[in-house]
Amino acid sequence: LTVATTESPTRxxxxxxxxxxxxxxxVHLAPATADSVPAHLPARWREHNAVFFRTYQGDxxxxxxxxxxxxxxxxxxxxxxxxxxxxxxxxxxxxxxxxYAVITPVTHPANQANLEFSAALARAMNEWQVETxxxxxxxxRGSILVPSEYPERAAEEIDRWAADRRFSQVYLxxxxxxxxxxxxxxxxxxAAERNGIPVAMHFGTCGPNFPTGSGYPSYYLxxxxxxxxxxxxxxxxxxxxxxxxQFPALDFVLVEGGFAWLAPLxxxxxxxxxxxxxxVPHVDRLPSEVIRERLWYTSQPMEExxxxxxxxxxxxxxxxxxxxxxATDYPHWDFDAPDTALPSRLTDxxxxxxxxxxxxxxxxxxxxxxxAADA
Amino acid sequence: LEATAARRAAPAARVSVxxxxxxxxxxxxxxxxxxxxxxxxxxxxxxxxxxxxxxxxAVLPGIDALVPYLPAQWREYVTLWxxxxxxxxxxxxxxxxxxxSRRAGVAAxxxxxxxxxxxxxxxxxxxxxxADRAIISxxxxxxxxxxxxxxxxxxxxxxxxxxAExxxxxxxxRGSIVVSANQPELAVREIERVGEHPAVVQVxxxxxxxRPYGNPIFHPVFTAAAARGLAVGIHYGGWPGNxxxxxxxxxxxxxxxxxxxxxxxxxxxxxxxxxxxxxxxDARVALVEAGxxxxxPFLWRFDKDWKGLxxxTPWVDRLPSSYVAEHxxxxxxxxxxxxxxxxxxLLHEQxxxxxxxxxATDYPHWHYDDPADALxxxxxxxxxxxxxxxxxxxxYRLEAG
Numbered sequence: 001l002t003v004a005t006t007e008s009p010t011r012x013x014x015x016x017x018x019x020x021x022x023x024x025x026x027v028h029l030a031p032a033t034a035d036s037v038p039a040h041l042p043a044r045w046r047e048h049n050a051v052f053f054r055t056y057q058g059d060x061x062x063x064x065x066x067x068x069x070x071x072x073x074x075x076x077x078x079x080x081x082x083x084x085x086x087x088x089x090x091x092x093x094x095x096x097x098x099x100y101a102v103i104t105p106v107t108h109p110a111n112q113a114n115l116e117f118s119a120a121l122a123r124a125m126n127e128w129q130v131e132t133x134x135x136x137x138x139x140x141r142g143s144i145l146v147p148s149e150y151p152e153r154a155a156e157e158i159d160r161w162a163a164d165r166r167f168s169q170v171y172l173x174x175x176x177x178x179x180x181x182x183x184x185x186x187x188x189x190x191a192a193e194r195n196g197i198p199v200a201m202h203f204g205t206c207g208p209n210f211p212t213g214s215g216y217p218s219y220y221l222x223x224x225x226x227x228x229x230x231x232x233x234x235x236x237x238x239x240x241x242x243x244x245x246q247f248p249a250l251d252f253v254l255v256e257g258g259f260a261w262l263a264p265l266x267x268x269x270x271x272x273x274x275x276x277x278x279x280v281p282h283v284d285r286l287p288s289e290v291i292r293e294r295l296w297y298t299s300q301p302m303e304e305x306x307x308x309x310x311x312x313x314x315x316x317x318x319x320x321x322x323x324x325x326x327a328t329d330y331p332h333w334d335f336d337a338p339d340t341a342l343p344s345r346l347t348d349x350x351x352x353x354x355x356x357x358x359x360x361x362x363x364x365x366x367x368x369x370x371x372a373a374d375a
Numbered sequence: 376l377e378a379t380a381a382r383r384a385a386p387a388a389r390v391s392v393x394x395x396x397x398x399x400x401x402x403x404x405x406x407x408x409x410x411x412x413x414x415x416x417x418x419x420x421x422x423x424x425x426x427x428x429x430x431x432x433a434v435l436p437g438i439d440a441l442v443p444y445l446p447a448q449w450r451e452y453v454t455l456w457x458x459x460x461x462x463x464x465x466x467x468x469x470x471x472x473x474x475x476s477r478r479a480g481v482a483a484x485x486x487x488x489x490x491x492x493x494x495x496x497x498x499x500x501x502x503x504x505x506a507d508r509a510i511i512s513x514x515x516x517x518x519x520x521x522x523x524x525x526x527x528x529x530x531x532x533x534x535x536x537x538x539a540e541x542x543x544x545x546x547x548x549r550g551s552i553v554v555s556a557n558q559p560e561l562a563v564r565e566i567e568r569v570g571e572h573p574a575v576v577q578v579x580x581x582x583x584x585x586r587p588y589g590n591p592i593f594h595p596v597f598t599a600a601a602a603r604g605l606a607v608g609i610h611y612g613g614w615p616g617n618x619x620x621x622x623x624x625x626x627x628x629x630x631x632x633x634x635x636x637x638x639x640x641x642x643x644x645x646x647x648x649x650x651x652x653x654x655x656x657d658a659r660v661a662l663v664e665a666g667x668x669x670x671x672p673f674l675w676r677f678d679k680d681w682k683g684l685x686x687x688t689p690w691v692d693r694l695p696s697s698y699v700a701e702h703x704x705x706x707x708x709x710x711x712x713x714x715x716x717x718x719x720x721l722l723h724e725q726x727x728x729x730x731x732x733x734x735a736t737d738y739p740h741w742h743y744d745d746p747a748d749a750l751x752x753x754x755x756x757x758x759x760x761x762x763x764x765x766x767x768x769x770x771y772r773l774e775a776g
Contacts, residue, residue, distance in 0.1 A: 064683070064684060064687075174622070175621070175622060176622055176623070177623060178622070178623045178624070179620065179622050179623055179624070179625045179626070179630070180622065181626075182626060205621075207622075207623075209618055209621060209622055209623050210617060210618070210621060211621045212587065212620075212621045212637075212638065212641035213583060213617070213618060213619040213620045213621060213634065213637070213638040213641065214582070214583060214584040214585070214586065214587045214588070214615075214617075214638060214641055214642060214645075215584065215585050215586040215587060215617060216586070216587075217587050217589075217641065217644070217645055217648065218587075218589075218590060218645075218648070218649060219648050219684075219687050219688055220684060220687055221648050221680055221681065221684045221685075221687055221688055222587075222641075222644050222645060222648050224680055224684065225644065225676050225677045225679075225680035225681070225684075226640065226641055226644050228637075228640075228672075228673075228676065229621055229637035229638070229640050229641050230620075230621040230622055230637075232633075232634070232636065232637040232640075233620035233621060233622050233625070233630075233634050233637055234622055236625070236630050236633045236634060237622070237625055237626075237630060240625075240626075240627050240629055240630050240633075241626060241627075258672070258676055260671075260672035260675060260676070261669065261672040261673065261676075263672070263713075264636075264668040264669040264671075264672060264711070264712070265633075265636070265669070267668055267711055267712050267713045267714075267718075268633055268636050268666055268668065268669070268711040269633055271709065271710070271711045271742075272629050272632050272633045272711075273629070275474050275475055275741075275742065276473065276474055276475060276628065276629040276632060277629070278474070279473075279627050279628055279629050280627055280629055301676070301679070301680075303672045303675035303676045303679065304675050304676075304678070304679040305671065305672075305675045305725065306675075307725075310671070310721070310724075310725050313721050314672070317713070317718060317721075333683070334683060
């Protein structure tokens with residue numbers, strides 16, 4: 001496992017990456033211009049956007065490079081990284097032989113305190129995804145952006161897009177205003193379950209909370225390396241609010257939060273449940289069992305133990321390799337390359353599942369290789 | 376070890392729980408009755424083994440106990456403005472009747488007075504465990520008071536009470552003092568005031584805070600502690616007013632209990648990222664009631680990110696994990712790790728050090744049913760000796776007595 005740096009250029013694909021279905025579950029795409037998304041807004045909100053746009057966001061940490069991008073990801077066209085489809089194809093999709101890439105847009109509409117605008121912005125960003133990315137490039141899969149703090153409208157947004165199977169998931173940021181298991185968000189889960197679409201949560205603050213229970217840390221290092229603390233609290237909320245009991249068909253995906261921490265969290269949840277479960281009688285199973293069955297997680301950024309066997313052991317504790325899905329985080333600085341990111345000691349079968357098989361199962365993706373063979 | 380795991384898996388079937396409660400209530404009815412089966416024996420600790428309990432609580436019987444230690448101005452304020460407000464800091468971090476807050480067999484009247492609370496600590500901790508020393512603290516977290524002067528006065532009263540009615544009455548006790556964490560300069564003043572008392576070994580900060588403790592505004596607190604040879608203990612609890620998680624207020628106490636784990640991670644990350652241990656090389660930090668099974672993945676990620684981002688924090692000039700080994704210790708309870716033998720062995724292997732854990736009962740709080748479970752599973756005799764005493768003795772500088 002190595003941290004890919006911006007200084008090391010991406011490598012051409014080799015046999016090991018082309019042999020198997022390759023799904024990248026975290027590709028950050030950006031608007032080409034300041035007007036790309038607002039162009040999809042109704043006039044009333046376009047004007048609001050032009051005059052009053054502001055966000056709650058307090059996580060102002062310079063991110064190692066402009067937009068946190070790989071230095072080599074600036075397209076020759078002059079657009080910002082992740083905004084140029086041709087360059088995305090050349091540098092990423094074609095170069096690595098990626099069969100599907102799940103889009104995770106670089107901003108989230110839930111960062112708006114004005115809830116009606118948040119809902120309008122979500123709609124505009126979803127239209128922008130379809131028009132700019134999903135229509136012209138069949139390898140891309142969308143994430144339904146929702147106004148997370150306006151659950152009624154979020155549910156409408158899910159109902160509107162979920163039938164288009166090019167959308168793979170409902171998309172939340174980790175920094176919700178309240179712990180995500182709370183009743184407030186249940187309309188979102190209900191809509192997702194009704195539409196048979198997973199809910200994904202990506203690293204990022206978009207609400208008014210401090211990113212830790214002890215205020216703002218000083219450095220991006222803490223914001224970035226400490227991201228799992230937010231995910232830990234969110235998983236705790238989902239488990240103890242009984243979300244997985246209430247929505248038995250709901251799948252929940254953790255994106256860009258790491259995953260090794262999930263094993264000790266599982267034990268800590270079990271320890272708490274053994275002692276305090278009278279407070280949550282609706283949680284009638286060991287939290288670890290629920291977690292093993294219902295959570296999915298993407299690979300990047302992977303925790304990197306000095307002894308690589310320890311990561312394999314953690315996967316085993318989490319119930320195997322069935323829930324881990326490969327992600328590059330393109331075009332960000334901490335990009336994971338498909339050929340080098342996964343632990344070298346994985347079996348071929350395990351590698352196949354992580355690189356594509358698991359995502360194929362969760363997102364219901366057709367294997368284009370099989371389709372080609374049939375034809 | 377298999378036996379330990381089996382016992383954990385079937386708490387209802389435990390004979391020892393019943394026996395222990397019976398023992399306790401028997402002792403309640405006749406305080407002079409000698410304990411025949413001690414917790415120490417149940418835990419299989421031999422008579423020759425030294426034991427130090429790194430986390431025991433001085434339970435505040437009521438606000439009346441602190442009033443005599445307040446200056447006249449604040450005595451009147453506390454009594455006239457509503458005594459219950461001033462008792463709350465000792466209760467709020469631990470819902471008084473939650474199963475984790477009070478162990479079975481501790482009689483309701485055990486805290487009727489400071490004297491009876493001390494008697495219970497003597498009987499249930501010092502005698503029952505045969506402890507040479509116990510680090511005692513009153514989790515009276517004054518950060519709850521928004522008035523800095525009230526916070527300071529109440530912290531001073533709690534410390535004077537601890538010193539006069541616990542530390543000076545029981546030579547086996549060593550104390551942790553509380554300070555107004557919201558006001559670092561007042562915290563420093565309190566450390567200067569009582570930090571040189573020979574029985575004081577630690578300054579305690581609640582893990583919940585309005586800003587992470589590595590922030591430079593807190594460095595004078597760590598400097599003042601280190602200058603007096605005191606450790607700083609970051610402890611479960613606190614009530615600074617901001618949400619206890621990075622995603623707002625959870626609905627249930629059980630969530631808060633779990634979320635202390637992530638909060639300890641944020642605090643530890645802050646201490647290291649801010650260069651506290653480079654700036655205050657003598658700083659020693661105990662994470663008390665933090666759990667510790669989260670440590671390996673936390674450090675793997677922290678070390679990895681530091682490699683990519685270290686230009687932002689040039690004072691962190693080596694792997695973040697290396698500071699932990701040198702400056703940070705954990706109390707062994709609550710045990711929040713796995714129960715299966717293989718997983719336990721793996722956890723110890725991942726941590727890779729036998730020098731981080733310190734035995735703690737967390738009395739009267741309750742995280743284990745059987746005294747045998749007070750120690751983490753999967754440890755051999757050498758490791759056990761370190762957990763029982765060696766690590767705490769060095770960390771709290773108890774060699775001299």
